[in-house]
Amino acid sequence: MPGTEATAPTTSSGAAPRSIMDRLRGPRSLRFAHAAAGYAFLVVLVLIWHLAASSGLYPSHLLPTPGAVMAALQDAFLDGNLVWNVSQSLERQLVGYIASVVIGLPLGLWLGWSRWAQSALQTTIRLIYPIPGVAWVPLAILWFGLGFKSIIFAIFITAVFPIIVNTAAGVSAIDEQYLRVIKVFGTKPARAFRRVVVPAAMPFILTGLRLGYGTGWRVIISAEILAATDGLGFMIDNARWQLRPDLVIGGMVIIGVVGLLVETVFFDWLERRTIGRWGMRRAD
């Protein structure tokens, strides 16, 4: 059946979502130029920063130059401090996040599937969801003391709710058409759930996983400022006490870069491998 109909529009297959203006204008002929604009702006910003910092208008012990920040990072890297702190943060993030996936995913699936579960739990979840993860840290410190457990708890409680809520939304938003196919073929509930409902909810599940990871990473830094003696959060807070703004900013850069790598690079890859390949839309 050649050329009868264009294949479905593939969305979310890696490239940045196109803005409304772009879509109105037509073909994406300026993709490279747009990507270049993104880096150019960053370069200009760093340049302005450099000029401002080296102009002497602002004391350098408060506003270091980009070069000084890089030097501070290099020192921290060479003496092993940076690697140690990054690995500590990542380890906490990983443990807390995996726990939130292991708990949140099944709970979200159940919540989306069972109307009773929804009725029973929704109000409670909606009440707890808006409490920021950091707000749990004082309680966590009381319960678990300073350190690993408290931070894990803060990440877990932060990441688990976006995962639950989005997964549940994905399951309850399942296309009626798919349910009719299940009915027509008499698919047993367990199989229907595994083979149809879960993959159908995948765009939402991935959004939940991405959001959970992102909010977790933001909270880990705050939690480490409050309750840790190592990690990136501790590193920048400690640098403040030592009056080392170069290391404070350097730590912030690392936090941004590590977050970007996982949140964008890893999850984009995961989306391309799943819903991108299937031609499903990303749920935002």
Place this chain on the structure above:
Amino acid sequence: MSRVEIRHLNKIYGPAGNGHVVALQDFSLDIRSGEFICLLGPSGCGKTTALNIVAGLLKQTSGEVLVDGRRVTGPGPERAYVFQDYALFPWMSVAENVAFGLESQGWAVAERLARAHAILKVMGLDKFARSYPKQLSGGMRQRVSIARALAVNPRVLLMDEPFAALDAFTRAQLQDELLSIWEALGKTVLFVTHNIDEAVQLADRIVVMTSRPGRMKLVVETDLPRPRDVTSPRYLELVSTVRAALSEEMGIGHHEAYRGLADILGRDDETAPARTAAQKARDHAGH
């Protein structure tokens, strides 16, 4: 092959009293084993409602459907359904989609995929077995959907406007293919369409339906050998019979009311009556 008896079906949507819609009223039809029936009517005439009741996807308000003498209370393996928008699972390969009905019946992986591949091979789709539906054109997707319905070897094939979203050429190809499948397997087919030509092309009998409430208006026997010659006098006669019944039904000939548009917008040709004062004023203001 299977006989389908539809007896005095009524379907009312919404609460009794105000605001309810009678989608189907006293709809009866006796479908012979191996017969190809087209349900034809304007949108909202209840043809899909009737189909879904036969499929067991929808509960009738009253009446009954018998398949080989057994009352329909829900979906069953002897009836398969082809959806208008294909309803393939985007996360499954073509072969997995075709095998889904068998998978639902508990077939082992090797056996169900073997049958899926065999069917795909006959239909000339075997080179797409590993593709995902998004990689296929609309016509090919619908063929995969038909393969999925055939895979469970149903006795009755229920089809809800399966070719409505396809362009005319693809539609002709798929109609032809469907007839070949039907002739090869002798299945009973209940096919819903709003396309007169399609109905006359395919059906042994065309059931023309009225809209709101959905009732049977006319049953036309299409006593033409297949493949049907669309230029034969009998073919054209059948088309015009069906068209006349539908036009009557849809109240075609009510264009008088549209003359009122000229009072609002004016007319563009030279026989135009004077434009309204307001319009003239606006036209002038524009210059």
